[in-house]
Amino acid sequence: MEIRISKTTQPKVKPPEAELGFGKYFTDHLFACDYVEGRGWGDARIEPYAPMQLDPAAGVLHYGQAMFEGSKAFRGVDGRVRLFRPEAHARRMIAGAPRLCMPTPPEALMVEAVRALVKVELDWVPRSEGTSLYLRPTLVATEGFLGVRPSREYRYFVIASPAGNYFGGKGLKSVRIWVETQDVRAPRGGLGSTKAGANYAASLKSAQDAKKRGFDQVLWLDGKDHEYVEEVGTMNVCFLLGSTLVTPPLSDSILAGVTRDSVLTLARDQGLTVEERPISLKELRGAQQSGELKEIFGTGTAAVISPVGELAFAGESLVINGGKPGPVAEQLYTAVCDIQRGLKPDPYGWMQLVD
Numbered sequence: 210m211e212i213r214i215s216k217t218t219q220p221k222v223k224p225p226e227a228e229l230g231f232g233k234y235f236t237d238h239l240f241a242c243d244y245v246e247g248r249g250w251g252d253a254r255i256e257p258y259a260p261m262q263l264d265p266a267a268g269v270l271h272y273g274q275a276m277f278e279g280s281k282a283f284r285g286v287d288g289r290v291r292l293f294r295p296e297a298h299a300r301r302m303i304a305g306a307p308r309l310c311m312p313t314p315p316e317a318l319m320v321e322a323v324r325a326l327v328k329v330e331l332d333w334v335p336r337s338e339g340t341s342l343y344l345r346p347t348l349v350a351t352e353g354f355l356g357v358r359p360s361r362e363y364r365y366f367v368i369a370s371p372a373g374n375y376f377g378g379k380g381l382k383s384v385r386i387w388v389e390t391q392d393v394r395a396p397r398g399g400l401g402s403t404k405a406g407a408n409y410a411a412s413l414k415s416a417q418d419a420k421k422r423g424f425d426q427v428l429w430l431d432g433k434d435h436e437y438v439e440e441v442g443t444m445n446v447c448f449l450l451g452s453t454l455v456t457p458p459l460s461d462s463i464l465a466g467v468t469r470d471s472v473l474t475l476a477r478d479q480g481l482t483v484e485e486r487p488i489s490l491k492e493l494r495g496a497q498q499s500g501e502l503k504e505i506f507g508t509g510t511a512a513v514i515s516p517v518g519e520l521a522f523a524g525e526s527l528v529i530n531g532g533k534p535g536p537v538a539e540q541l542y543t544a545v546c547d548i549q550r551g552l553k554p555d556p557y558g559w560m561q562l563v564d
């Protein structure tokens with residue numbers, strides 16, 4: 210499908226790279242295309258970034274038919290811009306959308322959309338270490354209709370946001386985590402394995418309560434027994450037990466993280482034993498007591514790796530690696546970032562040159 214491009218006549222002033230933060234600034238353009246049942250996807254376009262018109266009865270506003278992705282473009286040390294695993298992100302949306310009865314554009318169009326947008330916004334890809342252009346593909350139901358059934362019209366759009374190091378400054382910083390033993394992010398049989406906006410709505414209250422208690426985020430447990438670990442904050446989670454990296458196995462309540470997959474691949478290739486298996490709070494407590502629990506970290510696109518320095522429950526606290534980022538988290542973080550910035554060879558074919 211051809212992508213029509215109309216450029217802005219009023220480009221924005223770009224913010225200083227040191228002030229980027231995460232998700233605060235948006236580039237000059239967006240990609241969009243629309244779906245109508247019976248006609249399929251059409252009207253692929255790149256146009257000036259602007260508020261969009263939506264029927265007040267649109268399905269996304271009432272019944273929450275909404276999904277998103279998060280991927281990144283990086284400016285390498287050679288100055289050239291590369292996308293990180295764009296097909297993996299497109300495929301995850303394609304895999305998740307049927308659970309929400311949503312159609313997606315074909316994989317090739319989704320990858321081309323991101324690539325074409327980044328090409329138009331090349332000047333927006335920041336240069337400093339730890340920065341990137343964060344890409345947010347989004348799929349929403351647009352038909353104006355109040356009956357409870359899948360919408361017959363959708364919009365897929367991609368916006369782009371220059372992003373700084375997730376932790377501010379350089380390198381990694383440990384976070385303090387509250388173990389959520391009441392509310393759940395996603396039940397078995399629910400939407401948890403999809404990047405549905407609803408999962409994030411379900412997570413906000415616990416995160417807010419954790420912040421009120423002085424913590425950064427929560428550890429999510431399974432919705433049935435409230436015993437097995439699922440995710441941490443908005444990320445997948447890994448535990449270093451002795452010299453084995455353990456992470457919960459993918460299920461219908463856990464997101465198949467692209468960073469999770471990348472980190473597990475690198476860990477295996479660096480000689481670590483990786484186990485994808487259920488891990489309970491009881492096992493974690495035991496491993497802490499015996500000194501086996503060396504490190505905990507989250508993996509996700511935004512932060513790449515987020516070390517956990519403390520895990521707290523009511524009346525109990527496990528301090529991990531003296532509250533500091535551990536060597537395995539550091540080593541895996543460096544390995545991912547070196548590939549993303551073109552500092553090291555990319556034997557996995559993860560990076561796609563844009564310019």
Ligand code: COI
Nearest residue numbers: 279443444509510511512
């Ligand atoms: C990620 O790190 O991949 C996320 O999903 C975080 C994003 C929702 C800001």
